Amino acid sequence: MSSKGSSRRRFLKEGVALTGLAAAGARPGMGQVETSQVVKNTRPYGERSRFVTSARIPDDPTSRSPAILTPIQDSAGIITPSGLHFIAEHYDGVDIDPQQHRLLIHGMVDRPLIFTMDDLKRLPAVSRVHFLECPGNTSLRRSKNTESIQQTHGRTSCSEWTGVLLSVLLRRAGVQKGASWIVAESADRARYIKSIPLDKAMDDILLAYYQNGEPVRPEQGFPLRLFVPGWEAISSVKWLRRIEVVDQPHMARWETITHGSIRGDGKARWFEFEMGPKSVITRPSLGQRLPSRGYYEITGLAWSGGGGIRRVEVSTDGGRTWKDAQIHEPVYRMAHTRFSLDWTWDGTEQVIQSRCTDERGDVQPTLEQLAEVWGVDMEYWKTTTNNVLKFNPIFRWRVTRDGSVQNALFS
């Protein structure tokens, strides 16, 4: 990995001042022993420290079933702990008995098939690290009037997902001529339905039963979820019970009315599945406060439904100049990718931002470029209370003189 490179050299060369560094022969205070608590090594399943309070927060506490947001400001590396993965459901979840659960594959196939979980686990498994992002992450409404990066960017997470490739099962079932879509259905009371083109199903869609080395959590679809790499999270149907092979999409409520993109001419576009290139500086970020001037490692995450992240640039002067950030290994396709850049804050007001480029060469747009491409008047975006999904402009954070970090997207 590239970590032995410029970061370390610059840190050493600049000899930047670190708060809290004491040059002395002193030994650490004994206070740490007095405040420590004995932990028995006998727990079958371990827990966090009593001092660790990083938590998901509800998007809208007044909702009966609010979305629960990942504390992305606390992230390091690229893996989101399963217990902190975001949830964006329109109904409550379920905890299904895996012994009772079945997956049906039917419709335009030669051989309808039913699988138990044990059947699926006997098949060749693959593990892949991928992000999962709600199309409402960083949506227009959530990009305004929010107080933390957890509220703006907390609807994306990244895990190691393990399961069977859907293509393996579809080939076994024998897809018939003329079939062009699949429709996936959930086993919860919502009977959630999602239509997905057959091409994607035959490519890289997983039937995931493990997440981060253990069974998928109930809130993520235990015992089985569809996992559709790089596409809006609403494609990755939880509590998966049925896949029907069909020749046209189902036109269900959640794929038409509620998740279309309203463009400049007032019309909605449906079935835009892929998440665009996006990046954000997670530290320093909205809601944080720098304790003092001096050295900081600017760090953040970049991802794209279009594949791997090829480049991340960071500006610390309001966009006048850009520097290539260090991209940390590993770089997976359609996964969070960690980047960093050394920065010395001189105590003046500064606007910091990042933009990424994916393997296709697609670049994360500015707010102005996005408005132009989508044919929208910027004034409308500034003033409307309507929402816009799949919103992926370059985010700007303003570091003020007192060290507090503010949202500078619309200024």
Next chain:
Amino acid sequence: MSSKGSSRRRFLKEGVALTGLAAAGARPGMGQVETSQVVKNTRPYGERSRFVTSARIPDDPTSRSPAILTPIQDSAGIITPSGLHFIAEHYDGVDIDPQQHRLLIHGMVDRPLIFTMDDLKRLPAVSRVHFLECPGNTSLRRSKNTESIQQTHGRTSCSEWTGVLLSVLLRRAGVQKGASWIVAESADRARYIKSIPLDKAMDDILLAYYQNGEPVRPEQGFPLRLFVPGWEAISSVKWLRRIEVVDQPHMARWETITHGSIRGDGKARWFEFEMGPKSVITRPSLGQRLPSRGYYEITGLAWSGGGGIRRVEVSTDGGRTWKDAQIHEPVYRMAHTRFSLDWTWDGTEQVIQSRCTDERGDVQPTLEQLAEVWGVDMEYWKTTTNNVLKFNPIFRWRVTRDGSVQNALFS
């Protein structure tokens, strides 16, 4: 990744029979809904399904502070969930207040330094996926008279570790001429001490404060542990409070008396840090039972302190013939690496085993080769109740006619 390759093709081509596959137009039974339980989406920190019971087990339940073993038989992919990471302590752990914790770097340095956790987190961070293996994993004693792979192989785990490179701090402190070792000390009541050559400290040792995307758990050394890639886990000092730069090892109890290797001439060899190449088939494995003849994906893990895994071979006929297993991406240096091979069990007794080769070309030895290299009489190993650490022979599992899997290492 390579998962679209031979596994899938062979599964399809051979058309092997799968139990539980029903060809019918039937729909999944409604039973799954009746046995499902509503899960509210409001938990700040998620939990496992009530149906998931995978757990660590104590090595010796009569011990006051037994080792706690990872359920490696339940693994998929390469990440071990933090809650299932093995623990092998000789004393209880501690949960230390991170605000009170300090790290002292002193000894043969120009500038002794004290760091708070906030100081450390401001420095450039790196994240790396590495295994951590107790030198007692698969030790001679544990390779005999055990009933599950969790008991033989449950002292290795693999995580994404995030922290600061120790070399960054040592360079800042200014290592003096003549220094050749560091001594690391823990902050728990054990005041555990470990000596490590300075070369390794300047290479890839991490001061880790995150594991799998969240703060290191108390049982793994919260708020700070030394992480020494590829070396025996006893090097990776938990609850790290002090690093002294010195010109000779400390010769502490845990690095001499209790962790030396007894060789053929009866003498002990100290300071052999690196873990050798090792692999094991995790499914089917000791303690499991195959429900029926037919297709199985043989899957397992390989790792080496010598770097990345280059090759894994599997034999399903008692060692007469070997086939190259599929190595699954990602392959990290000094990390668990997943491998698999298609297998059709015909219902007869078979001995299955795996051997790995690392990037240096080092091959996991047979039991006989290991005895020869170490100058030990095989009969002694068969009969002794003494223990042998860093034991890495090829493990053999016997699949019997009734489908049960037994330990065939010494037969």
